[in-house]
Amino acid sequence: MVLTPERRTADPETKPETKPETKPETKPQTRPTIIPPEYLDGERVDYFTDRIGPYYSDQPDETGHYGPFGGAFVPETLIFAVHKLRDAYPKIVRDPVFQAELRSHLREFAGRPTPLYFAERLTAHHARADGSGPQIYLKREDLLHTGAHKINNAIGQVLLARRMGKKRIIAETGAGQHGVATATVCARFGLPCVVYMGAKDMERQKLNVFRMRLLGAEVRPVHSGTATLKDALSEAIRDWVTYPQKTHYVVGSVAGPHPYPAMVRDFQAVIGDEVHQQVQERLGPNRLPDILLACVGGGSNAMGLFRRFVDEPSVRMIGVEAAGAGVHTKKHAATLTKGTSGVLHGAMSYVLQDEWGQIREPHSISAGLDYPGVGPEHAYMRDTRRAEYWAVTDNQAVAAFLRVSKLEGIIPALETSHAFAALERLSAEVPEGQRPVVVVNCSGRGDKDVNTVLGVLKKRRSRLVEGLEL
Numbered sequence: 001m002v003l004t005p006e007r008r009t010a011d012p013e014t015k016p017e018t019k020p021e022t023k024p025e026t027k028p029q030t031r032p033t034i035i036p037p038e039y040l041d042g043e044r045v046d047y048f049t050d051r052i053g054p055y056y057s058d059q060p061d062e063t064g065h066y067g068p069f070g071g072a073f074v075p076e077t078l079i080f081a082v083h084k085l086r087d088a089y090p091k092i093v094r095d096p097v098f099q100a101e102l103r104s105h106l107r108e109f110a111g112r113p114t115p116l117y118f119a120e121r122l123t124a125h126h127a128r129a130d131g132s133g134p135q136i137y138l139k140r141e142d143l144l145h146t147g148a149h150k151i152n153n154a155i156g157q158v159l160l161a162r163r164m165g166k167k168r169i170i171a172e173t174g175a176g177q178h179g180v181a182t183a184t185v186c187a188r189f190g191l192p193c194v195v196y197m198g199a200k201d202m203e204r205q206k207l208n209v210f211r212m213r214l215l216g217a218e219v220r221p222v223h224s225g226t227a228t229l230k231d232a233l234s235e236a237i238r239d240w241v242t243y244p245q246k247t248h249y250v251v252g253s254v255a256g257p258h259p260y261p262a263m264v265r266d267f268q269a270v271i272g273d274e275v276h277q278q279v280q281e282r283l284g285p286n287r288l289p290d291i292l293l294a295c296v297g298g299g300s301n302a303m304g305l306f307r308r309f310v311d312e313p314s315v316r317m318i319g320v321e322a323a324g325a326g327v328h329t330k331k332h333a334a335t336l337t338k339g340t341s342g343v344l345h346g347a348m349s350y351v352l353q354d355e356w357g358q359i360r361e362p363h364s365i366s367a368g369l370d371y372p373g374v375g376p377e378h379a380y381m382r383d384t385r386r387a388e389y390w391a392v393t394d395n396q397a398v399a400a401f402l403r404v405s406k407l408e409g410i411i412p413a414l415e416t417s418h419a420f421a422a423l424e425r426l427s428a429e430v431p432e433g434q435r436p437v438v439v440v441n442c443s444g445r446g447d448k449d450v451n452t453v454l455g456v457l458k459k460r461r462s463r464l465v466e467g468l469e470l
């Protein structure tokens with residue numbers, strides 16, 4: 001991967017000549033400054049020399065950077081295609097005809113808006129004796145067509161590709177949900193679709209492989225590396241390098257080179273937009289949620305939930321990564337907790353790597369979180385402390401999977417179960433007497449994961465699997 005000329009200079013002295021001096025003075029009048037104090041006198045202040053504070057909703061800058069993260073590190077053969085997408089996306093997405101088409105497909109094909117559901121029994125489970133504790137609401141993305149939030153982005157990008165005259169769609173997938181969503185939208189529009197998937201993920205997500213094939217997509221197994229999501233992504237990039245003219249690559253998360261992180265975030269932002277309206281409808285005008293909770297693989301469902309609230313300092317945002325066997329072991333996928341900065345799949349972000357810069361094998365029980373990188377905007381929000389990132393182990397996620405199924409009648413995806421597991425720690429942290437409104441992004445349903453959970457329970461000789469053939 002080469003460094004493109006787009007790479008933003010780290011030298012703060014190159015900027016002031018071109019910036020109008022009035023800009024910093026006009027912004028604070030209209031919006032609160034939420035830059036954390038340590039950034040005003042710390043060594044990292046150079047990120048923000050051109051602005052008073054990081055207005056998160058303004059991100060990324062014109063070169064696709066979120067502070068030092070992001071950018072477009074792509075091979076020369078792809079630069080043309082990436083730049084074409086970068087230029088076409090803002091024009092097409094602002095077109096009212098495109099917006100009307102997008103809204104109509106989200107409503108009629110995908111099933112939006114999704115409900116904001118009060119999880120009564122889960123709330124009672126996490127309540128203290130005096131009744132205090134989080135009031136838990138679920139944003140039901142699991143009720144969407146194909147069973148996860150991934151369809152929001154797939155519809156947006158396939159409509160965009162059609163507008164750009166692309167004749168072929170490729171995608172990568174980990175848990176298979178993004179692959180299924182892309183294959184579904186391609187079937188709807190009669191476009192050929194190739195999905196790259198790690199051979200290991202194909203094994204643990206057999207049901208989704210079959211679904212993609214039923215939908216007419218070609219699923220290409222990837223055996224290289226760890227045969228998981230990162231290898232599928234690398235293979236999809238290789239395909240795109242080979243056929244950049246007629247192919248659109250539907251990246252499934254807020255990762256990849258600019259403009260993908262911003263584009264995928266914007267197509268997912270409908271989640272937070274609906275939450276914003278639904279919280280007011282339920283709890284009163286101007287009421288905002290207190291805490292947002294979402295799992296983070298590449299980070300698209302979390303960014304979709306957070307986006308509407310990033311400039312609202314009162315809203316606390318928590319992303320939950322996969323701690324696998326524990327962050328103190330080598331078997332985890334907790335990129336923001338344990339990673340270091342580096343370039344992966346076209347963008348600068350946090351990655352799991354060794355001292356030679358070689359990508360380390362991640363581990364998570366959930367294929368969708370089993371990724372050694374993370375979207376660059378999350379890296380930026382972590383460093384500026386706009387969002388917190390926690391990590392939850394496989395065992396904690398399985399416990400939450402079982403708990404939510406039993407208490408709420410909702411079988412969540414194992415990815416989503418990581419966000420639910422974080423409620424244990426969160427409720428212990430809530431000060432006595434308080435009842436904060438917590439919105440958990442229920443990013444997907446767990447049908448695809450029942451075999452994995454059965455396997456775990458069988459090893460534990462759980463009574464739940466008595467009499468079942470595995």
Ligand SMILES: Cc1ncc(COP(=O)(O)O)c(C=O)c1O
Pocket residue numbers: 148149174175176177178252253254295296297298299300301302367368369413415416443444445
């Ligand atoms: C249901 C579900 N939730 C979450 C994720 C993680 O992806 P992201 O972090 O991009 O939302 C996946 C990935 O496949 C998923 O299938």
